[in-house]
Amino acid sequence: MSMKEYLKIFKKYPPSILDELISVCPFYKPCWRGSTIYKTIHDFARNRIAAKLLAEGYSIEIERRIEFGRIDILVGLNGKSLAIVEVKTGDVKLLQVAAYSTIMQLPALIAELKTGNVIVLSLEKSIKLLDELIKHLRDIERLKEKGVRITGSECYRCGSECENRRNRSGSLSLNTLNALNNIECVFDQLIEKLREIVKNE
Ligand code: SF4
DSSP, rough: OHHHHHHHHHHHGGGGGGGGGGOOOOOBBBBBOOOOOHHHHOOOOOHHHHHEEEHTOOEEEEEETTTTTTEEEEEEETTEEEEEEEEEOOOEEEEHHHHHHHHHHHOOEETTTTEEEEEOHHHHHHHHHHHHHHHHHHHHHHHHHHHHOOGGGGGBBBBBBOTTTOOOOOOOOOOGGGGGGGGHHHHHHHHHHHHHHHTTT
């Protein structure tokens, strides 16, 4: 698909909600019920990693604004952009990262603090993910025309006015703080991956 088609999708569905679109019920409406306490933990992890990258001689731009969102860290070297780094202390929204990678035409490094891993999402893989999403949206559109509603776990986080909608109860915990223990290990892997990108250029 062309960049024009991707941009058309992002205009309708911003990258931050793309991962919600892989639901199977065509009437599912994403509804964000998260807590803002996790933002502090995320920003803390991102800024610690950013400071370390700077100390290693990389150039960085934090929260780079792009047309349809913000990138956690844009990393460069010698005046050239190398990759985007998305720091995740909770769940990874893979399609959101794929969208940013495609918009920037750069690979993405996902620093997953929860597991201590860094996942490389190449530009080719980002495009593949978006193409699969577009195919799924077409299928869902056909189901919608038929008026099919499909119940399941999505009903617990759905914002649609539907009789099947359910309320989810739960308590917030600060277990996410444990993710900060993995900063050093994630940082070492990030440096390794960035060196590989530079080597392969
Ligand atoms: S509540 Fe469930 S069945 Fe109803 S629209 Fe939402 S996801 Fe579909």
